[in-house]
Amino acid sequence: MALFSFQLCFFIAIPIFIWESTATPNPNSDFKCDVPDEWLGIGNRSRSFFPGTTWPNGIVKYELHSSLSSQDRVEAQRAFDDIQSKTCIRFQPRSPGEAAYTSIEYDPKVCGLGHLCRTGGYQYAKFGGICRNKNTMIHELGHNLCLGHEHTRRDRDDYLHFNGCNPAEIPGKDNFETRGHLYDYTSRMSYQCGVCFGGWPKMSGVNPNSNCGNSEGLSVMDADKINDLYNCQGCYAHRWRPIDALSDVDRRNMVQFGKTSTGAPLYLCRGYVGGTMTSGKYWSETGICYLPNNGVEHQLRSRAQVFTVPGGRAFQIATMNSKSTRVPVGRKANAVECYAAVADIDEDGKGKETSIGIVCADSLNRAYFPYWGKEVVRSQYSVIVC
Structure with a gap:
């Protein structure tokens, strides 16, 4: 699958989306994302938390697409429940005529695919193939909520190395503002480690075969990031x-x-x-x-x-x-x-x-x-x- 030109998307204001695989793989398998470098060419933006593109009051309007099976709907609801249990984000069914919403869809051509942030119109979070599970949907909804990839953070070289990798296999780094949040190996927004498109942990005690992107649902620090970005209050105000x-x-x-x-x-x-x-x-x-x-x-x-x-x-x-x-x-x-x-x-x-x-x-x-x-x-x- 050819890499889309995100720089072109940026200049002609086409909504940015994220395409990837986020299924939990067998550590011994040759798992690889559809497009490991999808953040490249995003332009000269300096922040991953774009003003005006979050969901007002943390309410995400959604629609369950007709392509979903009954089990897909169960997995989507499990993703909603996980995010709602850890943050102030709330998923609400779209009312007729509401312009801004995310469509939850099955697409056999992808593993995971989702728009970045709130686009103001129709957008989607898709899963397919062997990736039709809660954790893949959480990852794509994370993008809908304005979370970027953990393994392409601008400070990722302090935490990952890519020794012996072909430069073409190494994902690019973004210049997004981290808002003071620490790197999170277990983040649901991270790719697996132990392969060139995910890197190898520099920190001792982190197993490259099992300790990257391994949280069940949002990690503790994923939730902290969302609660910070959406200025959540009450028990999420810290x-x-x-x-x-x-x-x-x-x-x-x-x-x-x-x-x-x-x-x-x-x-x-x-x-x-x-x-x-x-x-x-x-x-x-x-x-x-x-x-x-x-x-x-x-x-x-x-x-x-x-x-x-x-x-x-x-x-x-x-x-x-x-x-x-x-x-x-x-x-x-x-x-x-x-x-x-x-x-x-x-x-x-x-x-x-x-x-x-x-x-x-x-x-x-x-x-x-x-x-x-x-x-x-x-x-x-x-x-x-x-």
């Missing part, structure tokens, strides 16, 4: 800000969840350690994010984020069995969702500290905390909820 670029406003929006032995406030932060997006404590006096992993306390001054809540506090600390909603803050390399944990720790004569750490969905009986250079494990802890 924003993650870069630790090395905190503004005065960001600092005022930080929420204290812990304190040092001397009473200094500790805030929630997160960053990469060994392929895991783990959460820990940010101490503003040092400017460091302290993270627990593999028995050790890790310290990050960059490539980390601090949790903020613009406009007020809607979050609190509660026990694990609370009926309130746990706030997803990170994930393991295998995409298991993780939450922020809080516990009082007093060891080795260092004094009592209310520390902030992490607990993951596959081992809720063990929470991990950074404490004076080491990782401390607790079975009794609280979590941050909304």
Whole structure:
């Protein structure tokens, strides 16, 4: 299939679309996208979040096309449900005469195909072939919502390498604004790794055969991006800000969840350690994010984020069995969702500290905390909820 000229589309104002395959492949198969370089030739745009092209109030009008089978409709609804459960986006059936809507379609000639952002008229999110599943549709709807590809981010060379690849096989990089969001290997908007059109992870702890684009539905960080872009409120109002670029406003929006032995406030932060997006404590006096992993306390001054809540506090600390909603803050390399944990720790004569750490969905009986250079494990802890 020849590569379409997106530069031509840009200049004559034809809506941009994305064509790809997003099925979960066998790691040993020769899986390849229809058009791995579809972001090339997009012109000199500098942002992936285009003003005026998001869906007003996060409401996406849709129509289920007659080409869909009954199972296709089930998969489309599962995609809607996943996005709606993690963001403020809402999918509503199109009313007669409504001009702007996305058509959910089956197309046997493609694996995945979708327009970028809201075009203002008829547009679509398609799947076909072996890709007629929830995750493919989530990927295409992600494009409809203005999400670009993770593996073509302008900073992707900090996270991926393409050693030994033919230059023609390597996807181009875009110049889209990342809005301070960290790279996400598990993103539903990423292609698989371990092949030239997806790259190989530079970070230790990330398996190129299974840890790229492996989230079940939107990843934690995919949802964070959408909630940021659409200015979602309530339990989706939190924003993650870069630790090395905190503004005065960001600092005022930080929420204290812990304190040092001397009473200094500790805030929630997160960053990469060994392929895991783990959460820990940010101490503003040092400017460091302290993270627990593999028995050790890790310290990050960059490539980390601090949790903020613009406009007020809607979050609190509660026990694990609370009926309130746990706030997803990170994930393991295998995409298991993780939450922020809080516990009082007093060891080795260092004094009592209310520390902030992490607990993951596959081992809720063990929470991990950074404490004076080491990782401390607790079975009794609280979590941050909304």
